[in-house]
Amino acid sequence: MxxxxxxxxxxxxxxxxxxxxxxxxxxxxxxxxxxxxxxxxxxxxxxxxxxxxxxxxxxxxxxxxxxxxxxxxxxxxxxxxxxxSYLPRYPDQCEWPEEFQPEKYSWKEFLDSNEIAIEALKTFVRFGVIILKDAPKESNSLEFLAKRLGPINEVLFERIHNVSVTGHVYNVAHTPKGLPPHNDFASYKSQPSVQVLHMLENECEGGESIIVDGWQVAKDLKDEMPEHFSILQNFKVPFREFDQENETYAEAPLIKCATDGTIESFRYSNQLMQMIDPRKEGIREFYKAYHEISLRVHNKKYRSTFRLNGGEALVVASLRVLHAREPFIPNGRRHLQDAYFTYDNAANNIVLLSNQLSEAIRRRHI
Ligand SMILES: [Fe+2]
Ligand SMILES: [Zn+2]
Structure with missing residues (x-):
């Protein structure tokens, strides 16, 4: 009518x-x-x-x-x-249930089967994390994931980053120390939105992997202490990662929201944060808000802990999910490779693969 x-x-x-x-x-x-x-x-x-x-x-x-x-x-x-026109394009984001552990999918099936890839990508959009198991243990295998996650989002230092205690040390990750929750390259204004941590070998004692739902941390802060949330949304913080050959630097607020108030990104890296000009207006209030959100980032209720074995790849929506690591004893080999991808490409592949799948089914019925 x-x-x-x-x-x-x-x-x-x-x-x-x-x-x-x-x-x-x-x-x-x-x-x-x-x-x-x-x-x-x-x-x-x-x-x-x-x-x-x-x-x-x-x-x-x-x-x-x-x-x-x-x-x-x-x-x-x-x-x-x-x-x-109002049908949602992607699945809704879900809160992590208690005792949450990331869903595991076979590396090979993720790459070879459209059905499995759609299911895995949907889980990735809902929870911001999945693990690919039975992954190859060869260097640079992350290149293969471009089929599902889109092209590698290259940043300075390395196209595929090597994290081990024997290689080039430019970051705390290259030592056996524990790593507090963070997302990588907060020192880029356009921070990488997907990170894959591919464990090639892990024979060391300790070094359990930790992930934190940063959006849940931020949402709870918004509900419980909105004035702190608003400061973190507006106060720009400097971040830097560098060595003799590379220089990355950006200033940005820790929390970024869409116009409807939903959280789009949570930028958090204790190790890369730089000294803030003490004359900057609002520095006191910022530090109180930063202290509060840091307490929450380290609160066990937002985290999931597990061991990432050799031949497993942890895929995180890195503007939402922070990663961390317990300290380890360097009594064996431990080699991790990292690469970054773009969230939009991963999420849009749900639509692309679903269309391809229904087209294939339609053809079968002709
Ligand atoms: Fe990292
Ligand atoms: Zn017309």
Missing amino acids: IEIKEDSIILTVKKNKFDLPFLWLRDNCQCDECRITETQEKQFLLHSVPVDIVPNHVEEIDNNIKIIWPDGHESFIPIDLIKN
Whole structure:
């Protein structure tokens, strides 16, 4: 059912009511003139019509809205398209249950089976973490994950980073010391959004892996101490990681939210944080808020602890999930490789692979 208002159309489909502004309707015309038919991209330019455009005629026809505009242009918009526009693209983010342990998937199946890859990527979006087991123990195997996670997001130092006590030492990770929860490269404004930690061999005693749901830490702080949360959202903090050959530096707040208030990223690295100019306004309040969130980051209720064995790869949504490590005794071989990927590519592969899968099923039925 269609009802015409002053500057919009009210479309009622069963129990759903859509209030569709005239400009929205004109912008979403699906005709071959307004779209590039080969690519489905939009061709129509909104500023080519007046801002107060009003249709001459509107009707519902064969499950389409048909509109005739004052310049004679005829628009049609399938109602199913409007109904589908609010379907979520990705699974919802979920809180970690008590005693949470990351779900494990076979490395080989993740790469070879679209079904398993879709399931694993959905779990990754929900919880921000998965583990790939039975992974190869050869160096640079992380290159293969580009098939599912998109291209490696290269940063300075190394394309695939080596973490062992015998190699190049530019970070506390290259010592047997414990590592407090952090995400890598807080020293980039566009911090890497996926990190894969691939354990090639782990024969040392200790060195259990720890992950922390940073978004849950931030959400709870927002509910319980909103003034602290707001300071951490606004106060810029400097981070630096460097050696003789490489220089990375960025200033950014610890918490970044989307316009609707949902948390988009939590930047946290004790080791990379630099001295803040003590004259900076709000430094006292910042330090109190930083102290509070640091207490919470180290609170056991937000963490999951496990041993990452040789041949396992831990995949984290690194703007959400922090990683850490217990100290270890260097009484054996321990070699980890890290690489970064881009969250959008990983999440969008859920849609791509699902489309490919339903296309394959459709073909089988022809
Ligand atoms: Fe790290
Ligand atoms: Zn059109």
